[in-house]
Amino acid sequence: MDINDLRIIVTVVGFLCFVGICVWAYSRHARKRFDEAAMLPFTEDDEDVSARRDGHTKQGNQNG
Template sequence: MIMDINTLRSIVTVATFFVFIGIVAWAWSGRNAKSFEEAAQLPFKQDE
Protein backbone atom coordinates (compact mmCIF):
# COMPACT_ATOMS: atom_id res chain seq x y z
CA MET A 1 0.00 0.00 0.00
CA ILE A 2 1.37 3.40 -0.97
CA MET A 3 1.23 5.99 1.79
CA ASP A 4 -0.50 9.24 0.96
CA ILE A 5 1.43 12.45 1.75
CA ASN A 6 -1.35 13.58 4.08
CA THR A 7 -1.12 10.34 6.06
CA LEU A 8 2.61 10.86 6.42
CA ARG A 9 2.05 14.44 7.57
CA SER A 10 -0.45 13.24 10.16
CA ILE A 11 1.95 10.62 11.49
CA VAL A 12 4.76 13.18 11.76
CA THR A 13 2.44 15.64 13.54
CA VAL A 14 1.32 13.05 16.09
CA ALA A 15 4.90 11.88 16.67
CA THR A 16 6.08 15.46 17.17
CA PHE A 17 3.25 16.07 19.64
CA PHE A 18 4.28 13.04 21.70
CA VAL A 19 7.92 14.16 21.67
CA PHE A 20 6.80 17.60 22.88
CA ILE A 21 4.72 16.07 25.70
CA GLY A 22 7.73 13.93 26.68
CA ILE A 23 10.01 16.96 26.86
CA VAL A 24 7.48 18.88 28.96
CA ALA A 25 7.07 15.92 31.33
CA TRP A 26 10.86 15.62 31.66
CA ALA A 27 11.27 19.34 32.33
CA TRP A 28 8.55 19.42 35.00
CA SER A 29 9.52 16.18 36.75
CA GLY A 30 10.53 16.47 40.39
CA ARG A 31 13.69 14.43 39.85
CA ASN A 32 15.26 17.22 37.81
CA ALA A 33 14.31 20.14 40.06
CA LYS A 34 17.62 20.20 41.97
CA SER A 35 19.83 20.10 38.89
CA PHE A 36 17.70 22.75 37.17
CA GLU A 37 17.91 24.99 40.25
CA GLU A 38 21.70 24.62 40.30
CA ALA A 39 21.90 25.43 36.59
CA ALA A 40 19.68 28.48 37.07
CA GLN A 41 22.06 29.85 39.71
CA LEU A 42 25.23 29.44 37.62
CA PRO A 43 25.20 32.98 36.16
CA PHE A 44 25.06 34.44 39.68
CA LYS A 45 27.94 32.47 41.17
CA GLN A 46 31.23 34.24 41.51
CA ASP A 47 34.52 32.58 40.71
CA GLU A 48 36.58 31.79 43.75
Protein backbone atom coordinates (compact mmCIF):
# COMPACT_ATOMS: atom_id res chain seq x y z
CA MET A 1 0.00 0.00 0.00
CA ASP A 2 1.57 3.25 -1.06
CA ILE A 3 0.63 6.89 -0.50
CA ASN A 4 -1.72 6.99 -3.50
CA ASP A 5 -3.87 4.20 -2.06
CA LEU A 6 -4.14 6.15 1.20
CA ARG A 7 -5.16 9.27 -0.72
CA ILE A 8 -7.87 7.34 -2.56
CA ILE A 9 -9.23 5.90 0.70
CA VAL A 10 -9.32 9.32 2.38
CA THR A 11 -11.05 10.84 -0.65
CA VAL A 12 -13.70 8.11 -0.75
CA VAL A 13 -14.33 8.33 3.02
CA GLY A 14 -14.63 12.12 2.81
CA PHE A 15 -17.06 11.88 -0.09
CA LEU A 16 -19.19 9.32 1.76
CA CYS A 17 -19.29 11.59 4.82
CA PHE A 18 -20.36 14.51 2.62
CA VAL A 19 -23.14 12.47 1.00
CA GLY A 20 -24.27 11.20 4.40
CA ILE A 21 -24.52 14.73 5.80
CA CYS A 22 -26.45 15.90 2.73
CA VAL A 23 -28.91 13.01 3.03
CA TRP A 24 -29.38 13.73 6.75
CA ALA A 25 -29.85 17.48 6.20
CA TYR A 26 -32.44 17.08 3.46
CA SER A 27 -34.34 14.15 4.97
CA ARG A 28 -37.96 14.60 5.96
CA HIS A 29 -37.20 13.24 9.41
CA ALA A 30 -35.01 16.23 10.33
CA ARG A 31 -37.16 18.87 8.64
CA LYS A 32 -39.46 19.47 11.61
CA ARG A 33 -36.51 20.04 13.92
CA PHE A 34 -34.86 22.42 11.46
CA ASP A 35 -38.10 24.39 11.00
CA GLU A 36 -38.41 24.80 14.79
CA ALA A 37 -34.78 25.92 15.01
CA ALA A 38 -35.34 28.43 12.21
CA MET A 39 -38.12 30.09 14.21
CA LEU A 40 -36.12 30.42 17.46
CA PRO A 41 -35.03 34.05 16.88
CA PHE A 42 -38.67 35.09 16.56
CA THR A 43 -39.99 33.44 19.73
CA GLU A 44 -40.12 35.20 23.06
CA ASP A 45 -39.60 33.68 26.47
CA ASP A 46 -42.62 33.64 28.76
CA GLU A 47 -40.68 35.48 31.50
CA ASP A 48 -39.72 38.33 29.17
CA VAL A 49 -43.29 38.79 27.98
CA SER A 50 -44.77 38.83 31.49
CA ALA A 51 -42.04 41.19 32.74
CA ARG A 52 -42.75 43.66 29.95
CA ARG A 53 -46.46 43.57 30.73
CA ASP A 54 -45.77 44.34 34.40
CA GLY A 55 -43.35 47.15 33.52
CA HIS A 56 -40.32 45.42 34.97
CA THR A 57 -37.02 44.74 33.30
CA LYS A 58 -34.72 41.80 33.88
CA GLN A 59 -32.80 43.85 36.48
CA GLY A 60 -35.90 44.73 38.42
CA ASN A 61 -38.04 47.82 38.73
CA GLN A 62 -36.10 50.93 37.66
CA ASN A 63 -38.47 53.39 39.38
CA GLY A 64 -36.80 53.56 42.74
